[in-house]
Amino acid sequence: MSDSQIDKLEIVTTKRVSCNGGGGALGHPLIYMDMGSDKSVRCKYCDRLFKFNPKASAGKASS
Ligand SMILES: [Zn+2]
Numbered sequence: 001m002s003d004s005q006i007d008k009l010e011i012v013t014t015k016r017v018s019c020n021g022g023g024g025a026l027g028h029p030l031i032y033m034d035m036g037s038d039k040s041v042r043c044k045y046c047d048r049l050f051k052f053n054p055k056a057s058a059g060k061a062s063s
Contacts, residue, residue: 008048013057021046 010017015035021027021043028045035041039052 008046010048010050011053011056012050013052013054015052017041017050019043019046019048019050021048 016032017035018030018032019028020030026046031043031045033041033043033050035050035052040049042049
């Protein structure tokens with residue numbers, strides 16, 4: 001796993017996530033994704049990987 005992949009990893013506490021690529025010039029239209037039976041989903045626009053982890057809610061790091 002490369003550093004760039006880690007940089008695009010987003011830990012989420014819900015299986016329904018939204019992504020706009022971070023907004024601004026680097027962003028893309030806001031989309032919503034549902035993981036369904038999976039535990040992760042990748043944004044088709046910015047390639048960001050959202051990983052489901054319900055335990056992350058307690059200590060959510062600022063980013
Ligand atoms: Zn995105």
